[in-house]
Amino acid sequence: MSNEEQGAQRPDTARPDASELARSVSEAAGIHRHEDGRVNLLKTAGGWQGIAESILPGLLFLLVYTAAQSLPLALGVSLASSAVFAVVRLIQKQKLTMALAGVVGVAISAWFAQSTGSASNYYVPGFFTNGAYLLALLVSLAVRWPLAGLLFGFLRNEGVGWRQDPAAYRRYTLATWTIIAIFALRLAVQLPLYFLGDPALPALGATRLVMGTPLYVLGLWLAWLLSRPAPAEDGPQKPE
The missing domain is CATH 1.20.58 (Methane Monooxygenase Hydroxylase; Chain G, domain 1)
Known part of the structure; x- marks a missing residue:
């Protein structure tokens, strides 16, 4: 096999690893989309x-x-x-x-x-889980692999090519901060209620329900919108 043929094959052997990484992260987050590219909120939930x-x-x-x-x-x-x-x-x-x-x-x-x-301790594992996701998202920003890019890049058939585009990288960084805000808001609201003890259990339980799946899906939807490619990247704009 010639050197040119070997060189032509190298990108193909490199792509599956990055593509598989993006696929696994997206599937782990449970994100789904409609055929027209919109996030399927119901299926994602x-x-x-x-x-x-x-x-x-x-x-x-x-x-x-x-x-x-x-x-x-x-x-x-x-x-x-x-x-x-x-x-x-x-x-x-x-x-x-x-x-x-x-x-x-x-x-x-x-x-x-x-x-x-203590009935309030029913919610303790959720705090640890929430904190772990928050930490993972912050680490992804620190190592310059914002998780929103892995989540949405795969769904948009971008793979990890967005990392080479400064504008796309900024959008996915902002989207990652949006998801971080969801997890941070949960802890900011629920931890004080937890430390009030069982008398605050109704309020803690109610906020846990409201800020659970519904808030998570809403955060993903907002992150998806914020990370959309600029209009110029979608194709020529129609004249006004």
Whole structure:
């Protein structure tokens, strides 16, 4: 094989690694789009089933504990609802990891609350998860690989080529800061409520529900809009 032929093949062997990285990050974030390129907010949220799975266990925990003031009962109802969703996913022949992820998450939250006897500690694992995402996003900016670029670059068929375009890099940096703001806002609002103890549990639980999946999807949508290519990059503009 000639040197020219070998050289022509090198880009092809290099692309899959970057493309696969972008694909894996995008899939991990669960972002989906319509055929016309718009973010599919409902599918990104996991569809109606995914929304129910993310909201119902926490909602039932809050309602049952507020009404009955029984921590074991509230935790049991929350775990049972999560288990029902897992069984439904298994019946639908979806991946086992997806079916068990919700149960494990609720079980860890229940363990924190039960082992300490404090209902507010049901929400402690969420703080650690939120902080981990926040840290990952900040690190991505520090190493000049803003995660919004990996998320959206794959969906826009840009791969990681946007890193060579200063304007695109700035847009994806701004988009990453937008997502960071979502996680930071959660902690800023919810941590003070947590430190107030169980008397603030209704407020903490309500803010956790509102600032959970709905706020996350809204943040992704805003980041998507902010990182859109400039009109000149989309093609010639129509004369006014």
